[in-house]
Amino acid sequence: MSSINKNLLFIQGGGSTEDYEADKKLVDTLQGLLGEAYGMHYPLLPNESIPDLGRIKQIDNAISLIEGELILVGHSLGASMLLKYVSENEIRKKITGIFLLSTPFWSGEEEWKKGFKLKEDFADQLPSDIPVFLYHCQDDQEVPFAHFAIYRKKLPWATFRELASGGHQLNNDLTIVANDILAL
Incomplete structure (x- = not known):
């Protein structure tokens, strides 16, 4: 009998192999902190040539392959696309928590942003x-810290963890995230 009783789906930022490998450090750190009781699912999500890069369909497919309760974690583009997915689709699985890291808030009228906007x-x-x-x-050089403030206004009931430093990859240290997951 498996000791895994909780499933975690981690959605990468970006869409390149380099982005996937960069976020794998986050995944590995989180798995190490959570231990064997958590099954980690980290699918490679390649960019498709449609407005949302195929993310909504890919996230739906990844969720459908996992049995049981599910914790969703996303980084950067992956975080914003998880938020889009959960807010625009009927969820048929029991989601026990959503954890969003360095999440961009897409705005503006540029054509390339239309598939990302909430x-x-x-x-x-x-x-x-x-x-x-x-x-x-606060020192994220890729997603401006101002995006965090937008989410604070739009989601006042959510829990916000502001970190002084760590950059876009949170220094590959997800101790604060693991502690919140373990407290669910």
């Missing part, structure tokens, strides 16, 4: 029984 009422569409946590470092 609907205006996205916060109202999130299931109210699922805890949502957001993490952002």
